[in-house]
Amino acid sequence: MGKIISITNQKGGVGKTTSAINISACLAKSGEKILLVDMDPQANTTSGIGMNKSTIKLSSYDGLILGVDCNKLIHQTDYSNLFLVPSNVNLTGAEIELTQIDAREYKLKKMVSPVRNDFDYIIIDCPPSLGLLTLNSLTASDSVLIPIQAEYFALEGVGQLVQTLDLVRKNLNPNLAIEGILLTMCDFRTNLSKQVAEEVRRYFGDKVYKTSIPRNIKIAESPGFGKPIVYYEMRSIGAEKYLEVTAEFLKLNRN
Amino acid sequence: MGKIISITNQKGGVGKTTSAINISACLAKSGEKILLVDMDPQANTTSGIGMNKSTIKLSSYDGLILGVDCNKLIHQTDYSNLFLVPSNVNLTGAEIELTQIDAREYKLKKMVSPVRNDFDYIIIDCPPSLGLLTLNSLTASDSVLIPIQAEYFALEGVGQLVQTLDLVRKNLNPNLAIEGILLTMCDFRTNLSKQVAEEVRRYFGDKVYKTSIPRNIKIAESPGFGKPIVYYEMRSIGAEKYLEVTAEFLKLNRN
Numbered sequence: 001m002g003k004i005i006s007i008t009n010q011k012g013g014v015g016k017t018t019s020a021i022n023i024s025a026c027l028a029k030s031g032e033k034i035l036l037v038d039m040d041p042q043a044n045t046t047s048g049i050g051m052n053k054s055t056i057k058l059s060s061y062d063g064l065i066l067g068v069d070c071n072k073l074i075h076q077t078d079y080s081n082l083f084l085v086p087s088n089v090n091l092t093g094a095e096i097e098l099t100q101i102d103a104r105e106y107k108l109k110k111m112v113s114p115v116r117n118d119f120d121y122i123i124i125d126c127p128p129s130l131g132l133l134t135l136n137s138l139t140a141s142d143s144v145l146i147p148i149q150a151e152y153f154a155l156e157g158v159g160q161l162v163q164t165l166d167l168v169r170k171n172l173n174p175n176l177a178i179e180g181i182l183l184t185m186c187d188f189r190t191n192l193s194k195q196v197a198e199e200v201r202r203y204f205g206d207k208v209y210k211t212s213i214p215r216n217i218k219i220a221e222s223p224g225f226g227k228p229i230v231y232y233e234m235r236s237i238g239a240e241k242y243l244e245v246t247a248e249f250l251k252l253n254r255n
Numbered sequence: 256m257g258k259i260i261s262i263t264n265q266k267g268g269v270g271k272t273t274s275a276i277n278i279s280a281c282l283a284k285s286g287e288k289i290l291l292v293d294m295d296p297q298a299n300t301t302s303g304i305g306m307n308k309s310t311i312k313l314s315s316y317d318g319l320i321l322g323v324d325c326n327k328l329i330h331q332t333d334y335s336n337l338f339l340v341p342s343n344v345n346l347t348g349a350e351i352e353l354t355q356i357d358a359r360e361y362k363l364k365k366m367v368s369p370v371r372n373d374f375d376y377i378i379i380d381c382p383p384s385l386g387l388l389t390l391n392s393l394t395a396s397d398s399v400l401i402p403i404q405a406e407y408f409a410l411e412g413v414g415q416l417v418q419t420l421d422l423v424r425k426n427l428n429p430n431l432a433i434e435g436i437l438l439t440m441c442d443f444r445t446n447l448s449k450q451v452a453e454e455v456r457r458y459f460g461d462k463v464y465k466t467s468i469p470r471n472i473k474i475a476e477s478p479g480f481g482k483p484i485v486y487y488e489m490r491s492i493g494a495e496k497y498l499e500v501t502a503e504f505l506k507l508n509r510n
């Protein structure tokens with residue numbers, strides 16, 4: 001039974017896409033069969049993993065709004081065990097279109113349920129908002145993985161996010177759990193990173209992965225080549241840390 | 256006649272709020288009367304400038320959705336010449352509520368028009384999306400200032416943003432101009448920053464400010480103290496560069 005996990009944080013630029021791509025790639029490399037679903041109209045996951053956006057005919061929009069069979073949306077990526085439901089710019093209008101549809105928060109759940117058992121994990125990259133695209137993802141998910149950038153504004157938004165998770169549990173998906181909290185873009189030479197990390201560990205306790213991801217230029221370069229970090233520069237600290245946090249993730253899930 | 260400027264980019268974490276706060280503070284310091292409008296449900300501008308979110312009764316939500324008089328929403332900040340219309344979490348629901356309202360894209364324009372001539376500049380901080388909150392801001396604005404982080408994903412979204420600006424000009428606000436493009440978080444020791452900057456200058460020509468903002472820890476620290484950089488650490492490279500780009504901005508606007 002495939003586990004469905006949303007990568008969510010309404011704060012922008014905290015490493016949602018980077019974590020979705022790199023944790024998925026590390027899981028696939030360790031033999032897990034992975035479906036990555038891009039629910040962000042920016043389609044950064046789609047391009048960051050090397051898909052050519054202009055060749056994509058059907059996307060998450062078609063599954064969500066038009067009810068197209070998910071199997072028709074799934075692409076094989078260049079990386080073994082790693083499959084993708086791409087996004088494209090049509091998704092920008094989806095939030096407004098969804099407001100007119102019945103059971104609007106359950107559309108993604110309906111889309112991915114038929115393929116759930118074809119994969120070990122389904123990883124959903126969310127846009128930077130708490131609108132209907134993110135609500136759809138949270139409703140479809142077993143758990144949510146929250147990247148938090150080690151900076152002030154990212155810390156501020158955590159309260160709103162936790163409140164939204166409570167609302168989703170109450171009204172849409174009672175079993176939604178927290179998969180884990182991942183500290184990203186850390187530079188522990190600065191007080192700022194240290195203070196934010198302390199605060200996050202105080203708030204979430206052992207839900208915070210022991211591994212944190214440092215700021216690393218190789219991570220920022222890799223999407224420009226359409227490659228996850230473990231395929232772009234295996235010897236980098238970025239690859240090392242994403243492999244480490246994936247090992248932590250698997251240890252928690254295999255028990 | 257006050258000029259209204261949106262700070263917009265649907266890519267998350269590119270320095271919209273940081274630029275809104277710091278350009279506004281630098282303009283206020285040089286004698287311009289500034290109204291900062293926080294249109295992001297995250298309310299980062301509101302807290303980054305030192306307002307205590309829990310003491311705020313009325314916010315941009317009340318002006319936008321309930322039609323409350325803008326004068327009732329304006330707060331004096333701790334900094335002379337700098338005023339704020341704060342945001343709060345109610346704004347999260349505004350995007351969905353706006354879909355049911357007539358002339359939904361013109362609500363912000365209607366809200367700020369009555370106070371337009373009380374200020375030299377009205378600066379609007381937008382959320383990381385191209386939804387109805389951003390469309391409201393673009394419809395209310397004379398021009399748009401676009402921060403672009405010197406990284407791959409930020410470059411990718413520029414095409415979508417330019418298409419949206421064209422749509423807004425065609426259907427909602429024919430006079431919407433580009434105020435300027437600001438390169439942020441630059442580290443020109445890296446090829447990535449150099450390549451992105453070259454690409455942006457090739458695409459936008461002299462619309463790109465000569466000044467770019469380097470990555471600077473003092474900039475990331477300052478919102479935690481509720482202070483713009485020129486009040487937090489005047490001797491930092493961050494303060495110097497925001498003063499420089501503001502001088503460029505004023506030179507272009509005073510002619």
Ligand SMILES: Nc1ncnc2c1ncn2[C@@H]1O[C@H](COP(=O)(O)OP(=O)(O)OP(=O)(O)O)[C@@H](O)[C@H]1O
Nearest residue numbers: 012013014015016017018128214215216220267406
């Ligand atoms: N550990 C890291 N070191 C260096 N750069 C990073 C790191 N993680 C992410 N980045 C870069 O920071 C930027 C923001 O990351 P990313 O786009 O993954 O965040 P996001 O949360 O998905 O953003 P959005 O809110 O727009 O969806 C990107 O340019 C990315 O390449």
Ligand SMILES: Nc1ncnc2c1ncn2[C@@H]1O[C@H](COP(=O)(O)OP(=O)(O)OP(=O)(O)O)[C@@H](O)[C@H]1O
Nearest residue numbers: 012151267268269270271272273383469470471475
């Ligand atoms: N020049 C800079 N140097 C270092 N840090 C910066 C710089 N500019 C912004 N930051 C930091 O980077 C993060 C992202 O910036 P900011 O929140 O202003 O972006 P944004 O575009 O408003 O994000 P969102 O899309 O969530 O609204 C913040 O933590 C901010 O403090």
Ligand SMILES: [Mg+2]
Nearest residue numbers: 016017040044
């Ligand atoms: Mg993303």
Ligand SMILES: [Mg+2]
Nearest residue numbers: 271272295299
């Ligand atoms: Mg912001």
